[in-house]
Amino acid sequence: MVGSVPRSLVDWMWPFIWCFPGATWDHVLVLVSGALLSPGRRTVTAALRVMDLDQSASFAVYHRVLSTARWSARRVAHRLLRLLVAAFVRDGPVVIGLDDTIERRWGAKIKARGIYRDPVRSSHGHFVKASGLRWLCVMLLAPIPWAGCVWALPFLTILAPSERYAQKQGRRHKKLTDWGRQALLQTARWLPDRRIVAVADSSFSVIELLRSVSPHLDVVTRLRLDAGLYEPPPARHPRDKGRPRVKGARLPTLTARVADPTTPWQQVVIQGWYGKTQHRLDVATGTALWHHPGRRVLIRWVLVRDAEGDREPQAFLCTDLDAEPTEILGWFVRRWRVEVTLAEVRRHLGVETQRQWSDLAILRTTPALLGLFSLVTLWADRIKGQLGVLPDRVRWYPKAEPTFSDALALVRRELWTSPTFATSPDHRESAKNTDSLLNRLIRVACNPP
Template sequence: MPDLPARFAALIITFAPLFVQRSWLHARVLLIGALLAPGRRTVASVLRITGHARDRHFTNYHRVLSRAPWSARGGARILLGHLVRAFAPRGPVVVGLDDTIERRWGPKIAARGIYRDPVRSSHSHFVKTSGLRWISLMLLAPIPWAGRVWALPFLTSLVPSERYNAAKGRRHKTLLDYGRQIALQAHRWLPGRDLVLVADSSFSSLVFLQALRHHGLTVITRLRLDAALYDPAPPRAPGTMGRPRKAGRRLATLAKIAADPATTWQSIQVETWYGGGARDLLTASATAVWRHNGLPVVPIRWVLIRDPAKPDAPAQALLCTDLDRTPQQIVIWFVRRWCVETTFEEVRTHLGVETQRQWSDRAIARTTPCLLALFSIVTLLARRLPKRQRRSVTAAAWYPKARPTFSDALAAVRRAIWREQHFRTSPQQTDRRKVPFRMPQAWAYALCNAA
């Protein structure tokens, strides 16, 4: 099995307490193999790339995912600690929350459902797909050597379909239920830190916002332009009969405010606007109370955004549950959410998500979160490389690249691991005979076999 460089082993060994000794030896092989294997991330591919293709006890490696007792939640807590210390040691901890569909078919994939495919669908074209729904919590932090923000997954949970829960006799929990639980779990793991949660419009729910706001989390998400906004409830006069009021007078909708010529707009600059460069924007902001019959009342700060370069485009609206945040800070944090979609695409392209072939319910629930967490582990390993190695860029005449991406970080980590095996400096010897080169079996598999 390939050995890890000392700078990598010091990080990987922190996950050893999650396993018993024998399971850890097998789990370590799976981790190294998942880093090195090209194409599919099946257990068979991992064993081939690590030189265990002829191991008769190969089922022991499958059992790490399907039977071995270890806590994925405990691993997520350890990983979050590493990420925060490395990339967010001070200031607010900004995390992104989003869901994705892993396309899987077959009767043995019990937790799958039929969902809208967000990649293939558009506003005018609806595409359904069979698969597993995952919700992931990611640290949104700037990576110094990459010069941009990356979304680093650390806690991912399976959201089973309603049909699966009915068959198991379980109460069905919605996407918002899982989102609330994992967000509060991260909040408990980071006591004393200011946690800012950024999410899309799927999580713009009064129940969801109130639950997180009650525990001290700041939530930033999109807001409908026709949302019912009110003034805060006026002070209750002594001796007033009946239930106290929850809100004051009804305010104009954000759509009317955006179209009103009397609206005062302020200019702000955002350094990175959805993967591009700096952009000057116009914003209008105020505080209000968002209310709907039968639901909690949530005080918010709303922010309207206009792009001067696109005067005909409709305004966008954001909300923040912390009334003291500035509009510029709210917009900057919300734009970081775009990196979440990039991470989902990177793990499919480079880490083999949707290529695994487990059928066991427990193995299915563990494999995809581990592959998503591998994105963050690769980033942490790349941080331990010398500056020259982690800043190396794989470019070509037809593909110029100014900054390293995740594929470059993965290549640098792989290169460091392979260099540890076969590129060591030989001691000085008097015998000058040339030893014929013999390609290692793992190299032959990676280079010659079909992807």
């Protein structure tokens, strides 16, 4: 069945051939090609239709790729991370983002779904619930040269089921921070020779998580202004009695430091602060032991005060005690690109439109679509040529830099004009092939998404 797949896609997917045994590889190529070329829903039926295989008698084998076939999604994620790092982060620290998202799904057969707080529609004074699946996404936060900014490239996506699901299965419920710890440690094992900086929001600002992963990677996240900060415990002398001290003297809270006129502030300029090109901030920093009864971790805290008075003071932490405040804030600013990626995969790759019901197919489909975002970025970088990825502009909408839609359009154009789909003037069946290709394009354009 590889004959119906564009040759360029076969070349692009070749690094993953060892992840899929036997004939599964051929079926994976068809599904990936169909998912890229489908303009609407990302179902197996839609992928087969755009590949002109909707009348194939062996349609069931393509469904089994997701529901029963034996292949490791973790192995695919490892290979994808290696390719992304080699292409976009050849040196320096590897910055990754960690965030959760809700895939809105309904149905009695979707067992792992739960009721969660909707982070998009909720606010501090308004609580909105959402039914669906909760996914934990790990993304590479790398600058894309032809895009002029940082993109969040997913490579590992984990399902974090609800507590009710765990009770029905008779298993211990794993909190989101437990899944985050496993994902971060797995990433550290995949890149043992690189420095890794993980950036996350306040949901992962948990002492147990920071303490367990800090020997393997650095973590940057938010910090409460009323967090209990202490001096490190004093050195123990041989004649001291009793248990060793676990903390030193209590330090002023960050709230008190904001109000203290003697706090030493330093003015810095940060790129991309809340969408602005450059923004002036007043920062104060120091090291402390973040302590809660029974739990503690050494951190570098960074207190931020908006020099222009637009926002309230904020605090951040980093487990690397030697990191500079500008580095910490620069890493954290990259995290905001995660929300852009989550919106783009819904808009252009059909996340939340898939219709798989079996447990294994659900576990595989959403991570595959998120990983497709990174693959499109990787392939667009390879075929951009000398002119790069050109943004699709209209007269009334100025667009300075290309976005993911432009990268996807470039990849689609490469696939539709690939030798497998395109025709040669010397071929004896050129007219028949031209009509077939034209009919496929008309069908894709006319069918409702």
